[in-house]
Amino acid sequence: MKFLIAVLSLASVVNAQWPLTIVDVLEKVGNETTLISLAKQAGLYNKLNSLGPLTVFAPTDTAFERLPKDVMNELQSNKTLLKEVLEAHMVTGKIEILMFLNDKLIPTMGGTNIRINVYDVSPIAITLTANGAGIVNPDCHAIAGFAQIIDTVMYPLPNGTIITEITNNANMSTLATAVSKAGLIATLSASNGNFTLFAPTNEAFSKLPAGVLNGLLKNVTALTNVLTYHVLSDVYNNVGLYYSRELRTVQGKNVTIKASSRESIMVNNASVLKELEKTNGVLQVVDTVLIPPNMHPELVHDKMDTNLPVSSRG
Template identity: 45%
Template sequence: MKAQVIACLAIVACCNASPEALWKFMLDPSYLQAPTEKIPALAESLGLSTLVTFVQRAGLAEALSGAGPFTVFGPNNAAFAKLPPALVQELLKNNTLLAEVLRYHVLGGAVYSSSLSNELLAATLLPNEKIRINLYDNNQIATASGRLIVAVDQNATNGVIHTLDSVMLPPVGTVTGLVQAMAAFSTLLKAVSVAGLADTLNGAGPFTVFAPTNDAFNKLPAGTLQKLLNDPKALANVLLYHVVSGTVYSAGLTDGESVPTLNKQDVKISISQGGVKVNDANVIMPDVSVTNGAVHVIDTVLIPPSATENKMYFIQTLKSSTRL
C-alpha cells in the first residue's frame, strides 16, 4: 500500500493531477479486489513452498484452511534453508515436534501490522507459548521472537500472513531456565546462583543477556573465577555487566552503538562482515529467544571497565595477564 501511495503522490507532483485522479487510482477495482485464497494456498502463491510442505506433512493444512481467522508468521524458503540440517531431519521424522514448531508461528485472530507494538506478547496456537514482537529504528524494523518480519499484511480469506526471514523456535523458558537446561552454561549457572541473580533472571524482565559459555569462563586467568565465586558482590557486578534492560535482538543493534547494562556501564557493539562483537567478545549464537527476553551467546567474559578496588580486585590480575 505504501508503494501505491508514493506512486499516487508522484503522479500528482509531476502531472499536476487533481485529487480526483489520485483517489481514482487508490480505488482501482484491481487494487481493492478481495482475497480469494485461504492461508495454505496464499502461502504457496507467495512462494513459501517449504512452509506449505511442512504444514501438509504436519497435518495442519486442513486446520489452516478452516474459518479462522488466523495470523501466520510464515518463514520463507531461505529461512528454512538456514536451519541446521540435523534439526531439519529431526523435524521431518517427528511430525509431533514439527507441528509444535509450526503452531508457534500461528496466532488466533487476524493481527495486522498496525496492531503490533514493542514488547507485545501474542499467544500462539502452541499452548502456553507466546511470540514477542519488537520494533526498532523508529518502528521501521519489526521482529517476531527476534526473526525479521520482511513482508506484512498479506491477506487470505481466513486471515493474514506476515513473512519472516528465519524460523522461530519455541523458547526453553526464562533466561535462568535456558541456563539451567544447557550444559554449555553450567559455569554461568553456578555464577548466577552464587551471585543471587537466578530469581532476578527468572522474573518478568524483559532482559537481554550476553551469555558466556563454559569455554569463555575457562579463558579467564587462573584463579580468577574462584576469586569471583568467593566474592558474590563482585561476581554480581560482573554478571550485571552482561545484562541489558529490554529485549534487544540483533536486528535492533547498530555498529558502534553503546548499550547501557544493569551494571550501569555501557558495552560497545561492533558489527562487520565477520559478525557481531560486544566489547572484545564474539557473538557465536545470536537471538536465542527466552520467555522473558533474548540471549546472545558469547565466547568471552565481559569485564567492566571500572570498578571499586574492594569489589573488583581481580581486575589487576586480568590487566597483567594475556588479553582475553
C-alpha cells in the same frame, strides 16, 4: 512511525486481487511452497485454507533451507513435532502490525508465545521481529487474516526461562555458579522479564587471568558488578543488536556493538556465538567475559580480602 507502518501494511495489497485464505496469500507471495507442503504433512493445510480468522508468521522457503539438515529431517519424520512447530507460528485472530508493540507477547495455537520486538533503524524507519525472526513482508492480507512473512523459522521453540537454560546447559555451569553466588537467580527467573543476557561459556571464563574467577566468586560486590554488566533490561535479538551501536547495561555502563551481519556480532571484545530465545528474554552466548570499564580483573584474585570492594581506577 505510525505512518510508516501504515504504508508497509498497505504495500502488499495495493493493486492486488484480494486473496481469500492464507494459502491464497502464500501462493501469491510465491516463496512459501515449503510451508504449504509441511502444513499438508502436519495435517494443518485445511486450517491454513480456512476462512479463519487466522494470522500466520510464515517462514520463507529460504528460511527453511537455512535450517540444519538434521533438524529439517527430524521435522519431516516426526509429525507430532512438525505440528507443534507449525502451530507455534499460527495465531487465532487477525493480527496486523499496527497492533505490534515492543515486547508484546502473542499466544499461539501451539500454546507458546511469539515475542514481538520493535527496533529503530533510523529516525523514520523501524524493523520488527517475531521471536528473533525478521518480519520481511508484513501484513500480507487475506479475507481470512494475515500472513506475516518472516526470514527465519522460529525453532527451537522458546522453552523455559533464562535461568532454566543456564542451569541445564553443561557449557554454562560456571555462569550458573556465578549467578547463584551473586543472588541473581530470582531476577533472571522472572516470568514477566524482558532481559538480554550476554552469557559467557565455561571456556570464556577459563580465559580470565589465573585466580580472577576464584577471586570474583569470593567477592559478591565485584561479581555482581561483572554479571550485571552482561544484562540488558530489554530484549535484543540478533536483529536488534545489528541495528545498535551502544547499549546500556543493568550495571550502568554501556557495551559497544559492532556487527557486519546478523551472523557476525561483537559485544565489546566478545563474539556472539549463538542466540537462544527464552520465555523471559534472550541469551546471547559469548566467547569472552565482559569486564566493566575501569574495572581491572587482574586485581581481583583469590587472595584478596572478601570484605573489600573491587579495585578500580576512576
